Amino acid sequence: MATIQEVAKLAKVGVATVSRVINKTGYVKEETRERIEAAIKELNYTPNAVARNLYRNKSGVIAVIVPEIDHPFFSEFVNELEEICAEHKYKIMLCNTWFKENYEHQYLAMLKEKLVDGVVVASHSLDIEEYAAIDRPIVALDRQLGNGIPCVRSDHEVGGRLAAEELLRAGCKKVVQFRAEENKSAPFIVRHDTFENVLRENGIELENIYTKWNYLSYEYNQKLCQDFFRDHPDIDGVFATDIIAMNIEIEALKSGMRIPEDVRIVSYDGTGIIKLSYPSITVIEQPVKELAAKCFQHLESQIEGEKPTQSMITLPVKLIKGMSTNI
Amino acid sequence: MATIQEVAKLAKVGVATVSRVINKTGYVKEETRERIEAAIKELNYTPNAVARNLYRNKSGVIAVIVPEIDHPFFSEFVNELEEICAEHKYKIMLCNTWFKENYEHQYLAMLKEKLVDGVVVASHSLDIEEYAAIDRPIVALDRQLGNGIPCVRSDHEVGGRLAAEELLRAGCKKVVQFRAEENKSAPFIVRHDTFENVLRENGIELENIYTKWNYLSYEYNQKLCQDFFRDHPDIDGVFATDIIAMNIEIEALKSGMRIPEDVRIVSYDGTGIIKLSYPSITVIEQPVKELAAKCFQHLESQIEGEKPTQSMITLPVKLIKGMSTNI
Numbered sequence: 001m002a003t004i005q006e007v008a009k010l011a012k013v014g015v016a017t018v019s020r021v022i023n024k025t026g027y028v029k030e031e032t033r034e035r036i037e038a039a040i041k042e043l044n045y046t047p048n049a050v051a052r053n054l055y056r057n058k059s060g061v062i063a064v065i066v067p068e069i070d071h072p073f074f075s076e077f078v079n080e081l082e083e084i085c086a087e088h089k090y091k092i093m094l095c096n097t098w099f100k101e102n103y104e105h106q107y108l109a110m111l112k113e114k115l116v117d118g119v120v121v122a123s124h125s126l127d128i129e130e131y132a133a134i135d136r137p138i139v140a141l142d143r144q145l146g147n148g149i150p151c152v153r154s155d156h157e158v159g160g161r162l163a164a165e166e167l168l169r170a171g172c173k174k175v176v177q178f179r180a181e182e183n184k185s186a187p188f189i190v191r192h193d194t195f196e197n198v199l200r201e202n203g204i205e206l207e208n209i210y211t212k213w214n215y216l217s218y219e220y221n222q223k224l225c226q227d228f229f230r231d232h233p234d235i236d237g238v239f240a241t242d243i244i245a246m247n248i249e250i251e252a253l254k255s256g257m258r259i260p261e262d263v264r265i266v267s268y269d270g271t272g273i274i275k276l277s278y279p280s281i282t283v284i285e286q287p288v289k290e291l292a293a294k295c296f297q298h299l300e301s302q303i304e305g306e307k308p309t310q311s312m313i314t315l316p317v318k319l320i321k322g323m324s325t326n327i
Numbered sequence: 328m329a330t331i332q333e334v335a336k337l338a339k340v341g342v343a344t345v346s347r348v349i350n351k352t353g354y355v356k357e358e359t360r361e362r363i364e365a366a367i368k369e370l371n372y373t374p375n376a377v378a379r380n381l382y383r384n385k386s387g388v389i390a391v392i393v394p395e396i397d398h399p400f401f402s403e404f405v406n407e408l409e410e411i412c413a414e415h416k417y418k419i420m421l422c423n424t425w426f427k428e429n430y431e432h433q434y435l436a437m438l439k440e441k442l443v444d445g446v447v448v449a450s451h452s453l454d455i456e457e458y459a460a461i462d463r464p465i466v467a468l469d470r471q472l473g474n475g476i477p478c479v480r481s482d483h484e485v486g487g488r489l490a491a492e493e494l495l496r497a498g499c500k501k502v503v504q505f506r507a508e509e510n511k512s513a514p515f516i517v518r519h520d521t522f523e524n525v526l527r528e529n530g531i532e533l534e535n536i537y538t539k540w541n542y543l544s545y546e547y548n549q550k551l552c553q554d555f556f557r558d559h560p561d562i563d564g565v566f567a568t569d570i571i572a573m574n575i576e577i578e579a580l581k582s583g584m585r586i587p588e589d590v591r592i593v594s595y596d597g598t599g600i601i602k603l604s605y606p607s608i609t610v611i612e613q614p615v616k617e618l619a620a621k622c623f624q625h626l627e628s629q630i631e632g633e634k635p636t637q638s639m640i641t642l643p644v645k646l647i648k649g650m651s652t653n654i
Binding site: 061 | 399409433
């Protein structure tokens with residue numbers, strides 16, 4: 001594995017000249033070009049993204065900030081984002097913000113210092129003003145950071161409506177939804193409000209159970225659901241994200257309840273783990289691959305010097321019926 | 328968010344002098360120090376890892392190469408690794424190698440060019456010789472790359488033995504284990520050989536089902552297990568990794584079989600998703616947090632200039648009993 005410096009040395013030229021030959025940009029004398037090509041061949045040099053980016057004054061690195069990478073939604077999102085980035089010769093720098101106060105400062109500083117070309121923010125603990133003050137490429141996944149920073153999200157309003165209508169159709173009379181802390185805000189909150197409104201309009205009783213912001217672990221969610229039906233014996237419908245929905249199903253089975261006859265469940269997100277539920281759970285699926293693609297697209301155009309034109313990019317969700325509402 | 332350059336400019340000194348004050352290294356005149364400290368305060372500058380690392384001629388970046396970040400074992404591993412790295416002021420660059428032929432070349436080139444300080448290899452598609460030829464900090468998770476590159480792994484031999492003994496104890500007579508392609512090698516393969524040997528020594532019939540190398544997705548594993556008990560009606564024990572084990576449990580339930588009475592299951596890995604199995608599945612748990620800690624420790628010592636002293640670091644696994652072998 002030769003470096004561009006070694007090629008330049010052997011060809012007795014500067015690194016910039018080698019870059020011009022590799023990238024087919026700018027004029028290089030025929031004789032010099034031949035010498036460089038011979039050096040590339042002799043050293044078995046593969047031009048890499050780093051060399052290209054040095055020349056273009058870019059780091060070739062995109063930072064992605066998530067609450068926790070071991071949560072299925074974020075690991076799938078980062079997986080898709082990494083694929084797209086790799087195709088476009090970008091590398092990914094990963095940042096888990098969970099319990100790291102103001103850790104994002106470092107990434108925003110790196111952005112300012114051009115050590116990373118752009119940031120995808122899928123979680124934030126800083127004040128929105130701090131983001132808005134940075135005139136560099138940023139895209140937010142499901143977070144509104146203001147100042148025209150593009151926000152990519154699923155159509156949570158339709159998601160909340162589809163979930164409510166599915167539970168209504170399945171004949172639920174007393175429903176619980178698990179939702180994030182009351183005093184926190186993000187675009188996805190709208191699905192909970194829509195869900196609540198549709199049920200109330202139809203005269204259905206609804207209880208909200210609030211979960212701690214960014215508490216995503218299997219342990220936390222398992223505890224949260226423990227003995228749920230002891231305290232809620234007459235609940236016949238539940239709406240929650242994948243891990244909670246699967247825990248609720250287990251609690252129902254443990255209590256000897258039948259699914260869907262005694263309890264109907266609709267899950268939100270539709271990550272891979274939901275395939276491990278039995279009876280299979282009905283889900284509102286977020287288009288993770290497309291969310292990642294849109295994040296990349298709107299970030300890359302900023303990196304290429306364009307001003308963001310859209311502040312909100314909304315992608316459709318999909319209802320996938322499982323056994324948990326099959327009534 | 329001020330940069331170190333802005334602090335240097337305001338204090339009318341060079342960046343290196345600011346670094347010396349921040350890092351408390353080298354001599355700086357009292358008067359100059361005071362001026363720098365005043366500038367830091369005025370600009371509300373937070374010294375960051377980048378500034379520190381520029382001074383120390385390090386990138387402060389560790390690359391981690393995994394097959395797929397959305398597989399629970401790798402997402403938990405990277406989650407833990409990122410935590411430890413953050414504590415030690417390193418950032419993580421992430422590389423999914425799945426279906427990207429020779430993509431690792433780029434990371435090894437970055438290592439050579441000091442754009443990353445070290446690489447944690449949890450998957451490799453290159454020839455081992457290419458790794459062995461690099462005299463820079465590398466640590467492998469569960470891969471033997473040769474040339475004294477430290478390999479961190481779980482005690483798979485004990486893992487295979489514990490699994491076999493648990494199924495024996497539960498009275499299994501005809502067992503299937505799912506294992507990676509026959510012609511591929513990695514340290515974890517030893518658990519399958521040990522598992523097989525223990526069963527055969529005890530006169531138990533064993534069938535091996537081979538899975539494709541690095542095919543880790545929920546979809547692939549779901550298909551793999553589909554209608555398993557139609558083709559294997561007399562199997563009463565299964566040993567597999569988490570996702571397969573959970574799919575096998577679902578197939579058993581679909582076929583009207585009882586767990587553990589008709590089929591006993593032991594899973595390997597013990598990632599968070601196994602908590603979503605019901606009846607709960609008995610697992611051999613890999614110590615993911617400790618694996619990440621050891622990888623970091625053995626990588627950092629190389630980054631600090633030490634030669635690797637251990638080529639194999641083995642950590643204990645743990646049997647956690649669930650309902651799936653409760654007989």
